Amino acid sequence: MEILVQNIFNALQWGSFYALIALGYTLVYGVLLLINFAHGDIFMVGAYIAFFLTTFFLGEYGVIAPGSLAGVTILMLAVPLTMILTSMVGVTLERVAYRPLRDKGAHRLYVVITALMCGLILENGNLALLGASRKKFPELLEKTVWTFGNVSVTNLKVMVIFAALLVFLFLQFVVTRTKTGMAMRAISYDKFAIPLMGIPINNIIVFTFILGSGFAGLAGLLFAMSYPILEPYMGALIGWKAFIAAVVGGIGDIRGAFLGGFLLAFVEIGVVAVFPSTLRDLMAFSVLLIILWWKPTGLFGIAKTTKI
């Protein structure tokens, strides 16, 4: 029983990371119908930005006296700054790589390939510039462990889960209740009629990228705090998995991405709890494949009717 509760908490934490990244995938997809394969690497960039920000505030570079800021203050500063800087990376990619292609009317899949290439550049550029040595993320918060019986929960875990939940509620509100959100949904519905309605299509797209990349940055910061070893390829696998989670939930739907992330995490942790851990990917992906077989458009996806 206690093992079960402990595993549920672990799954909730992993699910939060998957959900935060999957939300970014699903936002961009919902608007542009573009699989932004660079998203996992934007998450990685977010983690590195968070690393440099925190070490900067901790006084590693001599600008700020070491120890002059408390850990909580640094975290308070690092969260918004990481989100802003990471969203700038995302928007830069959109402006430099995706938009020119879109304007030229290139096939959608060429934009997808460009996104893949951007991801590779971010990964390997990082490796080339910063070297292969792994970075150790400094500890900001004092670790508090709450123990109930044999179940132990750290404050960080609770924070991660709450952050994911808040981001989900915020995005759900933005997409379904605001004018901007309505414009975002409208663009995916009909790209040609929207400019005629007086909606600035490019601004909406940039806004989408700001949201998606900003929360990927937040996920990077939280991930770096939970698993404090940073390396350039950390975003690749988690990014692919989060994308799969988004699709299983029904890509383009905020609730789907959120639930898909947790579903994937629960399946993975469940498999590891019962079988040897090397079978994790095999079993998890097989389960997802079966779900997609049974519901080809994902849990929340709506099948598009084909017009004749």
Added chain:
Amino acid sequence: MQKHSFKLLLFVFSLGLILAAHFQFIDQYVITVIMLMGINIILSSSLNVVNGYMGEFSCGHAGFMCVGAYVSSVLSVILFTKDRIFGAPLLAPDLSLFLFPGVILIGGLVAALAGLLVALPSFKTRGDYLAIITIAANYIIISGIENLDIIGGPRGFQGMKRVINAMEDRLDIPWMLLWVVLGTIFSVWVIRRFVASTYGKGIIAICQDEVAAEIMSVNTNKMKVAAFMLSSGLAGIAGGLFAHVYGYVNPQSFNILKSTECLVMVYLGGMASLSGSVLSAVIFTLLIEALRFVIPELNALAHHLRVIPESYEIGQVWKWVIIPLILILTMQFRPEGLMGARELGDFFPFLKRFYRNRTTE
């Protein structure tokens, strides 16, 4: 004569290549690059059947390559060599000379069966949902092989070099080069015949409008199975050749990065352009190898001009920054790939005129 000039040219070229390798006019490095080029040609043109001609987005091509590589390597090791795990050879090692193509083809067949894993869900779903199924299939295949301890698991599998050595003991010619050249010609020929046939036109019809194709009496489900199985089967052949060229396979060398390479070659060459795929595979392979020599020069130049700090060296890591950058720039200037949906004959009309009686036969 005119009708057969292309075949003749190809034959003379392949023979020249093998003779040059046999009499050591070209060294082992060049031969390896040429073999790699052939394998890349098979990979990109076979992926083009699904991603280009059928307009789907399959991004797990390396998974099928992995199946082909493992099946054919295990088979050839069991059949022709004395192995620690599998024991004495079942057949005389000399027979490998004749049965090797069969082994590679069986690898391709099993890979084609693995292609069903992707083909069957494609009945109900299309586009990005299918993309995810292919990625998941890639992960499942790799993870499955990593958990099979009898064939090495994550440590990889080796012993194929002994099969090649057995062939070379019997008759000393560059066998692997011969098989790769034959495999490449065979694959491109099969794809060419398939997409130019009335039967194969069905997949182009599916790409343009699935519903309309079905109304026009194209059996869409059957065509999808055919396209996926052909594509993955040829990928399996490429994998089998790949395994025997290096003599060692590891599940992780067929991961999603390898699939990305295949995708890049297809979209660089242009969707639904067979000659584009061949061309882009050649260019891509040459680019990777050329950067191996260019990067140290670049490093020396940068140090000479003092644009980078003394302590920093531009290493081979930059290769995978430069290649995507080149590709992104290519995409910006030619958003439809090198060839678009056209073939070589559309660019050089005299080629088309020259082969007119061939196309109308």
